[in-house]
Amino acid sequence: MLTDDKTGAWKMIWMICAMTGEMIGLSRLPPDARRCMNTGKTAWLVALAASVIALTSATAQAGSVSYVHAGKVLVSAGAKPLSEQTIVIRDGKIERIEKGYALPPGSESDAQVIDLKDQFVLPGLMDMHVHLLFQLGKTSRTDVLFTTTSMEALAGAYYANKTLMAGFTTVRDLGGTPEAIYALRDSVAKRLVPGPRILSAGSALAATGGHGDIDGVKPELLDIWTPETICDGPYECRKATRYAIKMGPDWIKITATGGVMSDTATGTDQQMTDDEIIEIVNTAHGLGVKVAAHAHGANGIRAALRAGVDSIDHGTFSDAQAIKLFKKSGAYMVPTLSPGVKVPASMEGNPFFTDAIKAKANAASAASQETFRNAYESGVNIAFGTDSGVTPHGENADELVMMVDAGMSAEDAIESATITSAKLLGLEEKLGTLENGKLADLIAVSGDPLQDISVLRSVNFVMKEGEVVKQ
Known part of the structure; x- marks a missing residue:
């Protein structure tokens, strides 16, 4: 309206x-x-x-002021929640938090008062691995024949809104048609469409025939649909990285290893060579862009960590040597447990899942939670990510429950989806906590997520940058 x-x-x-x-x-x-x-x-x-x-x-x-009356407030993950607080928000930023339920003075008669006295308020959540332009379904393999780039963007707007309504105010999109995902990102930033703040990678850099290249269709379509970011050898990969950055991404994504959803029996271990990965990382970092590596197999994980990537996404078969490299480099693991739980349960009767995909999905599912637990107990930096798109959008908070079920504390799970993710993005000065001066991204739930993490599945209130988007 x-x-x-x-x-x-x-x-x-x-x-x-x-x-x-x-x-x-x-x-x-x-x-x-x-x-x-x-x-x-x-x-x-x-x-x-x-x-x-x-x-x-x-x-x-501009010039807007809100007084949020919060029954409980978690200013920062790991801190003790505060009771009966007023969060004062001015021009989209947190101005202060004060004890009691303060009311605007007469000079601020236009200020908005938001009653969350029966709610638990915490920072907006952040998902570091989504695919907003699609959602896997039974017709996904044939949908690509009919879906235009414009339709991808419009579908992305729908899924972005679902994600925002679930309490996720910032996401990192790791793989989608560049024109569509950048248009969506910029439209959200301009408030033309509702959605979380988006940092996007566009098309992944991948080896010919590897995960990220087109597969499973007839040769004519293989030629037409091959992304321009497919590269072989360090010099081609340097050029492909520069080309990708020219298109305007916030991140570069590489597929260092095979992937579960590729319709090939090439496995999930290393596919890009060491020199290719090193060249991509050096080129991207030289141009001021961070690198995320899709990596399942241990050899590919180790190669990517040695090359200096900023995050390993999935990390499914990380071994002891990989854990040491995580600790040495300071890189982040984005574990994405959701596909390992949800995909095997949805495979039967779905023609998308060929025998090759089923075999890889079952193997990854069996390893993911134990690997996550080992990484967590070893002190690896863990940022929150779901791989939504492969799993349904809007169910992002299920991942928090899985992380706690796998041995992580509720406090640490919330930290992974707030301040740790903000640090991975380099946005910790703006996001991740409800401290003075930070952007007013906050959510509210009934119940205490520190006692029952599952309450984050039902978010009642969402504010993004001072604007109420769900109440």
Whole structure:
């Protein structure tokens, strides 16, 4: 629904229409603007409309003040929750937290008072491994024949909103059509569509025939659909890295090993060679971009860690030597337990899962929780990630329950999805806790997640950067 500010924006656009003689013709505009009709300059007028609406929305946020009355507040994972607190939010940032339920002074008569006295408030959650543009299903293998890039972006907007409503205010998207995922990222940033803050990697860098390359279709389609980020040898991989960064990613993703969801029987161990991985990491770091490595097998995990990657995603078969390299390098593990639990339960009767995929999925499932437990007990930096897209979007918090079931404390699980993930992104000065000066990303639940982590499956309230998006 259009706010008064947005209605004013549409009136401004109608005036422009009238002055130029151009008409828009969008059925959902206010009555005055609806009188516009389609013409050759519709596109630039629609673009102008979006720009003005975004500007007025941002203006409406500027100068806004909220007083959040919280029954309990977890300022930072690991800290003791505070009772009966007021979180004062100004211009999208936390100004202060004070004891008791304070009310705005007369000078702030327009301030919003939000009653969460019966709720447990904590920082917005962060997921470091999602795929917002799709969700695996029975028709996934044939859907690619009919799904346009535009449709991918629109589906991504739907899944992004589901993710935000689940309490995840920041995500790292590790693999999707570059044009679609960057458009989604930028649209969310401009508040054109609702969704979590997105840091995206676009297409993964992968070896020819490896995980990340196209597989399982006839040769003509193999040629057409091969991503431009497939590379062989260090020089090709240097060029591919530079090309990928030219397209505008926030991260670079490499597939150092085979993958479970590739329709090949090539296994899950190392596929990119040491010199290829080293060249990609050095090139990306030289251009100021961090690198995430999809890695299941121990050889590929060790090679990626020696090369200096910033995170290992999955890390399914990490061994003792890999654990030592994690500790030495300071790299983060993003364990993604969800596919290991949910995928085997969904394989029967689903034509997507060929025999080759089933074999790899069962092997990965059997190893993932024990590997995670070993890494956690060894003190590896663990950031939260789900691989949503392979598993259903909006169920991200199930991963927290799995982590606790595998031996992690509730406090540490929440820390992995807040401050640890913020550190991985290099955003710990802005996100991850509810400290003064940080962006006002916060959620609220009924019940105490420190006592029962499963309450995070049902988030009642979401605020992102000072804007209430779920109440």
